[in-house]
Amino acid sequence: MTQRKHKPSFDAMIRLFIQKYDIATKKEINRLARKIEDLEKRVSKPADAARPVPGTKKEQSAGEVVRNVIKDMADGATVTDIKAQTGYDDKKVRNILQRLSKQGRIRRKKRGVYLPAEYV
Numbered sequence: 001m002t003q004r005k006h007k008p009s010f011d012a013m014i015r016l017f018i019q020k021y022d023i024a025t026k027k028e029i030n031r032l033a034r035k036i037e038d039l040e041k042r043v044s045k046p047a048d049a050a051r052p053v054p055g056t057k058k059e060q061s062a063g064e065v066v067r068n069v070i071k072d073m074a075d076g077a078t079v080t081d082i083k084a085q086t087g088y089d090d091k092k093v094r095n096i097l098q099r100l101s102k103q104g105r106i107r108r109k110k111r112g113v114y115l116p117a118e119y120v
Helices: 010-020 026-050 062-072 079-086 090-103
Strands: 106-110 113-116
Touching: 062 079, 062 090, 062 113, 079 090, 090 106
Parallel strands: none
Antiparallel strands: 106 113
């Protein structure tokens, strides 16, 4: 007896066609759409979170930042130390130091070394 060849099913032919021509299925497209939505949410979140909410927390002024750096240094802070920790340029740091010194909030330990006023 000879065996009868059966015809492939319609579904099998479609699957073969999709694989051969590398066509995306509905399931794959939906999965990619969900991933894109998730990425868009992640990208937009930091921009929203970065904005300060009014009335919650005040940002420190540049003078307060410099004074905090000086407070953290036990032996006193030099201009180079302050520039390295704050990222401010030389002129800005020197102007801030002059202003804080004039206000009596910092004092010079020796040339180029600054301490908070309460430590002197």
